[in-house]
Amino acid sequence: MTTLLIVISLLALIFGVILGIASLKLKVEADPVVEKIDAILPQSQCGQCGYPGCKPYAEAICNGDSITKCIPGGQPTVVKIAEILGVDVPTMEGVEDPIEMVAIIDENMCIGCTKCIQACPVDAIIGTNKAMHTVIPDLCTGCELCVAPCPTDCISMIPVKKDLNSWDWKFDAKLVIPVMNVNGSEKKWVVGE
CATH class of the missing domain: 3.30.70.20 (Alpha-Beta Plaits)
Incomplete structure (x- = not known):
């Protein structure tokens, strides 16, 4: 009985080491652009874009699909995706301002x-x-x-x-606002970003 437990433990250890090495050798890296786009999408998994969820839609965008299909995300999401992909910002399909x-x-x-x-x-x-x-x-x-x-x-x-x-305040992040201290003569600058 003890010999059987030792043999099973030894086999489990050997297979564990083999699986650990295989997981390191066969590791598949995710596309960082897909991950960035998926993080921007609203994660509502609503399917209005024609895909079963946000991750498949992000993958489809990286494969050339339109970036204007996310209705819940609206135009702000399209702008962020266009910045990541380095393309011009298109308008939403059929709706100018959703x-x-x-x-x-x-x-x-x-x-x-x-x-x-x-x-x-x-x-x-x-x-x-x-x-x-x-x-x-x-x-x-x-x-x-x-x-x-x-x-x-x-x-x-x-x-x-x-x-x-x-x-939507549309605040310019690079805006510089000079502020004067009324009690003294020191100037203070409020700088965005």
Whole structure:
């Protein structure tokens, strides 16, 4: 019995060493451009681009597909991807300036079926079975995947109202602002980046 345990342990050690060496020799490096593009995409895995998720879409972009297919990311995502690839920034297909949308659930019509929760790729909908559901607007990407499965049509997409937190300030990062101290004569420079 002891001999059998020693033999099995020795075989496990030998196979472990072989697998360790093979993992080092056969290691496949990921494309860093794909990883950068995937990090920029919203990770909603909504499929509106025609791919099953953000990573396959990032791979398709590196293989020459259009960079304007990410609806939840919008034009800001297209600009960032164009910077990584070093290409001119195209406009979104069919929409000049896409309107940022968020899902809203009519709480009086919600029956608590949980179909919208199952459809939401970013877990922006909270609720439980046979209880009212609601959307967390800060997490909602506006992918509209929750609208179709709803049997009572209580989910609607509304445009996001701009406020101080959601406004696109378009701040120039290289801006230099001179500031004068009113109590003294020293000058201070506020520099971006």
